[in-house]
Amino acid sequence: MLLVTFIDRIGSGLWASVSVLYFTYVSGLSLAQVGTLAAVSGAVGIAGAPLGGRIADRFPLTRILIPLQLLRALASFALLTTDHYLPLLAISAVGSLGDRAASVLTKLYAARIAGPDRVRYQAVNRTASNAGWALGGLAAAAAVTLGTTTAYRWLLTGDALSFVAVALLTLTCAEPPSGHRVAIDAGSTPPGTRPATxxxxxxxxxxxxxxxxxxxxxxxxxxxxxxxxxxxxxxxxxxxxxxxxxxxxxxxxxxxxxxxxxxxxxxxxxxxxxxxxxxxxxxxxxxxxxxxxxxxxxxxxxxxxxxxxxxxxxxxxxxxxxxxxxxxxxxxxxxxxxxxxxxxxxxxxxxxxxxxxxxxxxxxxxxxxxxxxxxxxxxxxxxxxxxxxxxxxxxxxxxxxx
Missing domain, CATH: 1.20.1250.20 (MFS general substrate transporter like domains)
Structure with missing residues (x-):
């Protein structure tokens, strides 16, 4: 999962630092349109965290993470297919929803797989995340100096491909024990008991x-x-x-x-x-x-x-x-x-x-x-x-x- 985080953040570093420039110079959106797109996608993304967490208590984590990563990849690829404002707005919102859900599930995966060592595991995970982000950001900075539409599109393509790679790597990750199942096995929660909300x-x-x-x-x-x-x-x-x-x-x-x-x-x-x-x-x-x-x-x-x-x-x-x-x-x-x-x-x-x-x-x-x-x-x-x-x-x- 550390490698998953590293590759994920490389992709995010490629795109996050140039997304505003892409929508401005490649898609031709106005300043107001770019601001509205960011605000709306961010607002929709808020729902991703509680929605992803709720589903994670009912299904295996890896089975949820894989389709979420593919959803993020599809959203990134879809941005390449249009320069019209409303489709870009909808696609960005879907991608934001997947981003926030995947973030919560990755944290939950680390907590379950590491057990008592979860703080140290998360620290190593965050170090890998920052290293990946820095690497992606440096690559983006180098590409932006070219100032061409092709360079921007390749950065977005790299972001999408990183999610595909992450989905494939997640297939090789072991499924951690469910918190609900562990609690039942320990006798702290009788089977059939409704989880706390x-x-x-x-x-x-x-x-x-x-x-x-x-x-x-x-x-x-x-x-x-x-x-x-x-x-x-x-x-x-x-x-x-x-x-x-x-x-x-x-x-x-x-x-x-x-x-x-x-x-x-x-x-x-x-x-x-x-x-x-x-x-x-x-x-x-x-x-x-x-x-x-x-x-x-x-x-x-x-x-x-x-x-x-x-x-x-x-x-x-x-x-x-x-x-x-x-x-x-x-x-x-x-x-x-x-x-x-x-x-x-x-x-x-x-x-x-x-x-x-x-x-x-x-x-x-x-x-x-x-x-x-x-x-x-x-x-x-x-x-x-x-x-x-x-x-x-x-x-x-x-x-x-x-």
Whole structure:
């Protein structure tokens, strides 16, 4: 599955960095049409996470992942067949739905196949993901320098072929044990018992809401830093891609070593403390970048990028463990599907929040970091209260059982 992730992300790196350029220069869409296409496909993709998770509790994972990868491949190939807006809109929405569902199922596969070592496995998996993304992005950057329609079409073709390769590789992957079946075999859930539903679990829904805020570090690198640099006097615009490279290098270098600090549920919960500090410091250094000359701005922006990357790495460790620890064994897929809404949600609200921070100025960035830091504290309390209760998958003990 690590090879699957690596190849998948190479394809995504080929396409994600040039999709806007493709729709603009090859398909001939207007700026408004490109923006609407991205917004609609993103909104449709939100449904992919809970839908994929729900299905995963009922069918073998590999049997679901293979058709999902083929669906993504077909969507990518289909984009090559038309330049008309409405078909492109529909095709992009279908592809987005498959992307989000496949993302959740890949995480669930890792959790089931790795068992107690799921945090370390996910760390290695994320390292492979970032390496693949970087490789695809470099290839895309080289192809874009040609500036031809053929080059763009080959990048999209490469993305589609990566999904075909991933589907074929998934055929060779062993099917992990179902969480529902493991729970029944362990005697914690009688056969025929209806699995718990995350939609009625208020604590888990509140946890997902806090996760939406903690995932905002992604928008910092996609939107916040580039825009802030573009509107900062004296700061070279070339700093923005360099900070993205710094982010990628730090994740590849530190994700696995830092994962060992969150291998248990309690250890993961304790990491929320340093995570809170990293977010607060990241916001403060962003604010300080606007208070001095060019050299200070570059130093503070670099420090901020490093701090937000550290927060990204720590949050990944915490999120991997807690999203599963808070879910009953009988409905891990459904719960992870709902957890996937946090990332989808931040993609919607993130640009609005970050641009508001930029418009407010240095105080906006300080407030941004502080707000996420406070959210970490709220999650720490929320998780502590939940973990002190009996798991949802364990039936209550009666007097006759003593």
């Amino acid at each position: 995350p939609w009625r679990d208020r604590t888990y829904l509140a946890y997902v809401a806090t996760e939406t805020v903690l995932f905002l570090d992604d928008t910092v690198f996609q939107v916040g830093l580039p825009l802030w640099i573009a509107h900062s006097e004296g700061v070279p615009h070339g700093l923005a891609p360099l900070l993205l490279v710094l982010n990628n290098v730090m994740v590849v270098a530190l994700q696995v070593p830092l994962a060992r600090h969150g291998t248990t549920t309690e250890a993961a919960r304790r990491l929320l403390g340093p995570l809170s500090a990293a977010f607060a410091a990241g916001g403060i250094t962003m604010a300080l970048s606007a208070t001095g000359g060019t050299l200070q701005a570059i130093c503070m922006l670099t420090a901020s990028a490093a701090l937000f990357t550290l927060a990204e790495i720590l949050h990944a460790v915490v999120s991997w463990e807690l999203s599963l620890a808070l879910a009953p064994d009988t409905a891990q897929g459904a719960y992870l599907g709902v957890h996937g809404l946090a990332q989808s949600g931040q993609r919607t609200i993130g640009p609005l929040v970050v641009t508001a921070a930029i418009a407010t100025g240095p105080l906006g960035w300080a407030a941004f970091g502080t707000t996420i830091a406070v959210t970490c504290a709220i999650q720490h309390r929320l998780v502590r209260d939940r973990l002190q209760r009996p798991p949802l998958s364990v039936p209550p003990v009666t007097v006759s059982e003593h």
